[in-house]
Amino acid sequence: MQRAAWWMEARDDARGRRLRHLGSYAADDSDEMSTTTIALIASVSTLMVVLLLYLACRMNARLHKRHHDLRREVRRIQATRAVMERSKQSSYHSTHDGETGVSVGLGHVQLAHDVRFDPNFAHTRIPHHELHNLRFVAKGSGTVVFQAVFNNVVIAVKQLLPSQCGSLLIVSDFMREIRLAATLEHPNIVGFVGLAWTEGSSLADLSLLTEFMPNGDLMGFLKYEKKTPAADRRLRPTWDAPNPLATPASSIRTTFSNGGHSSSRHRMRREMIEQGTSKASLAAEVADALAYLHSFQPTVGWPHVLSILLRVCAACG
Template sequence: MTIANHNLPHSLVENIERTAFKRTSGNTTQTYLVLAFHRDSDESRSPASSVLGEALQEHSCTKSNSGSIRAYAATTSSSGSTDRSTSSSGSTYRSTEQSNDESSSASSDGSPTSVVASHTSTGAIIGIVAAIVFAVAIAIGIGIWCIRAQRKKKQTKLELIESQGYHLWEDETIVTTRIPREKVILETLISSGGYGEVYRGSFDGQPVAIKMLPQHSRRNIQLVNAFLAEAKLLASLDHPHIIHFVGVAWNSLTDLCVVSDLVDNGDLRALLDSYDSNHHPTGFDYVKIIIAFHVAQALTYLHSLQPMVLHRDLKSRNILVTHEMVAKLTDFGVSRERSDATMTAGVGTSLWMAPEVLLGHRYDEKADVFSFGVVLSELDSHVLPYAHAKSSQSGNKLSNTAILQMVSLGSLHVQFSENAIPLLKDLGQACVSMDPAARPSAAEVLYHLQLCLKAC
């Protein structure tokens, strides 16, 4: 006997107990399957109970304890021994503790038997419980997701960035070189570009240069990390011709800054512009050679580090000059330690870039040497690189795009004046060779400049 297509509430199913009973009348034994619902005697009959009752009655079931549902019995034909008895509606019921023995006894008489299998009922209950647990788990998961989504909506962009965290914030070098932000005072803007703004200011009463990210970049994860990487690199460098790092300061991402010594005489480009305006003689004099020598010393130092450090943006704007004409390399924003991995990122300022960088090919420290050769041409002529490049048809100055295309193909090179010292002119031309392998190393450049200084 089976009961089908009746959806019972989970709370009702949980309270079902199944027991097999036998009723003996004379020589005849009848077997019952009793479904017992644990409810208080004064509890009203639920709609679900009625459903089950009606279902059993449709299958010749009898009911007992009608005041509150206690048992429904489905009758079957069988015979066998009895072990336990109970009374309901004047009838005698006997139950067995050994269901397997009952089955054997019933079969031995050859009498047909039709019962609701306890295994089937157990499987149904387990299935219902599993389905409910699964549904609850999904509901909880959806609830958690909704709560988190709502919280994210309430977060500001800055809070979201800060919540993700950065390894560099906890870097030992950054932590040990951090200085109090309230002691860093900004005064006037010295220069600005796409990757940073430099201010004149003070720290502990001493004049300093303060570099910050542009306002629109201060919430950019990649730029903030790059800025911290520059601070970490600067903190690891120690050379008289590299700008001295004072510290890094912040209270939040929006006021992060890198503090370094102030060189208030400007950069090499400003010096050369003044030379050009004042008709300073072209060629190389002692001051120009000493500036080139200082830059070569700094490059030799960077390239000798383990791992090697490439500046990658060497140009006249990134060479500061003191009143005593001491040159110092600055702006390491795109500098990087060289690794065995292929370096192909097109970084730096285009007019000073080596052809292999422009073409996106692999490059190494010889790209810095190419840029140094371009700076040598500036020291000689006072003008920007490729200022002489003009269209053969119109005579107008070539666009930067045309210049870079010709440089990458090796059809355009920087020029040196007639007043250039031959040794330095040859050195400069070697530095800007199309083939990186043909360029001298920074140490070789330094050696030749030292020879020139001795000759002056």
């Protein structure tokens, strides 16, 4: 009996030690898990704080840029309005610059050879109320281009930006472009239609009216062809030249005499509509236009011919 009691006591004691040992392991594991959980929560919290700070900085930078752009736009609009108001209220009392042929007034610029006062341009004037369905097309550094309808024909309307009407350089370039466009007459150069303006000293509504080229210029056409799948391209990959086929000139064009340039060289190719065009015919059209420009004395420089567009591209698309 004593031995049995001793054995049971020893067994209970061993069981108690095992339970205490297991308890210590559980406590250690619990402490380790608590430490890992705390570290994980701290890491996630730190990342969240960093992310929120980054987003806040980005948002603040965007708001600052937007505010800066808005203030700059407000200043530009205010300056434009000031120029237009001075242009309306003032007449052409100005000092004359003999070298440039330009008269500079308050808030506006008047050329000594202003096309609005040139009798050679009187018959080219088209009333503004005859231009319908004006639609914005593009804006450059100093000018803006609209699409309009005149005599049931789509034309391009080019004007000075109101904010640039006081710029001597931009106004001078625009006047030179008008005179050049009115002089050129060639089937591969955009045709001059006329001018439009209202009475007064402001240049903001002076408009150069030309043929509208729906497919843009030569560079734009070539870039478009490069991005277009081969099966859908309008420019044939070969250099074979088709037979030329003449077509009548546009009925809306108003042009000036340029010294009797032969109309026998004026041609358009029906192949652009029927089967696309070849590289040879395209190069021939451009070369023909450039040869025409070089026939002038003095020669018309290429950089000054802003109206050289691929007129034959108007037939495609």
